[in-house]
Amino acid sequence: MVKVFNLQMTSAPNVEENISTVQSLLNERADEVSGNIVVLPECFAYFGGKESGSFDIVQPIGAGQLQADLANIARKFKIYLVAGSMPITGNDSKKFKNVCLVFGPTGELVLDYQKIHLFDVTVADGTKNYRESDTAEAGDRLAIFKVGELNVGIAICYDLRFLALVSNT
Numbered sequence: 001m002v003k004v005f006n007l008q009m010t011s012a013p014n015v016e017e018n019i020s021t022v023q024s025l026l027n028e029r030a031d032e033v034s035g036n037i038v039v040l041p042e043c044f045a046y047f048g049g050k051e052s053g054s055f056d057i058v059q060p061i062g063a064g065q066l067q068a069d070l071a072n073i074a075r076k077f078k079i080y081l082v083a084g085s086m087p088i089t090g091n092d093s094k095k096f097k098n099v100c101l102v103f104g105p106t107g108e109l110v111l112d113y114q115k116i117h118l119f120d121v122t123v124a125d126g127t128k129n130y131r132e133s134d135t136a137e138a139g140d141r142l143a144i145f146k147v148g149e150l151n152v153g154i155a156i157c158y159d160l161r162f163l164a165l166v167s168n169t
Contacts, residue, residue, distance in 0.1 A: 002147050003036040005029070011047035015057055018045050019069050026077050033079050035105070037147060040084040042157050054087040054135065058096045061088055061112055067101065075107035080147055085115065085156045090137045098136045100154050102145055113154040114139025117162055132158075 007025055011018050022040060026033060045066055046057050059066065066086065074081040081103045087096035098115040116139045118132040143154045 002150050003032075005033050005036060005038045007038055007040050007044075009041065009044065011041065011044050013046055013048045013053055015045050015066055019066070019073075023073060026073065026079075030077060033077055035078055037080040037082060037152065038077070039082040042085045044084040045086045054096060058087040058089055061099070061101070062109060067109075070101065071103050071107035071109070074103035074105060078105040080104055080110065080145075080152075082152075082154070087136075088112075088114075092137060095135055095137045097139065098132075098156060099139075100143075100156055102154070111143050111145045111154065113143035113156070114141075115156040115159060116140065117158045119158040 007022065009018070009021050009025065011021075022044070026038065046053055057066065061067075070081055070083050073079075083101045083103065085098050085100050088099040090097045098118075100111075100113045100115075101109060102111040102113075104110045115136070118136055118138050120131050120133050122129050144151050145154075146152070
């Protein structure tokens with residue numbers, strides 16, 4: 001039976017520090033997680049810095065140190081690593097894609113899913129507006145991967161509010 005582990009962490013605006021945290025937390029449970037699915041949070045690689053900080057770590061799918069580190073982690077622990085979300089090179093140079101990458105137990109990239117529903121709202125807090133569409137491009141396809149007989153669908157944050165997305169995966 002496949003188990004799913006959600007890795008809780010407080011991400012910082014430092015990619016290397018966050019990757020180190022992921023590795024440390026997995027080291028603590030190495031025997032338990034092997035052969036299973038480990039899910040990292042949205043924005044696990046970079047959070048809490050300037051909005052423009054995501055552009056500093058953006059990279060194309062299949063390239064860059066962050067993705068190499070994630071592939072190595074998946075291989076080391078023999079897990080399916082669901083890498084929450086991270087900025088991937090977009091079609092528009094002023095925007096990135098908010099993408100969840102899944103790496104398999106041998107380190108291969110199994111799946112990429114681009115967040116479909118961007119969070120654009122007006123709220124009654126100090127921020128007043130959240131306009132994810134100012135910096136991110138919306139995706140347009142569902143993504144599912146298999147672990148044995150188990151179908152695993154991916155959604156990022158606000159996507160979960162859309163029942164049709166969740167029920168179709």
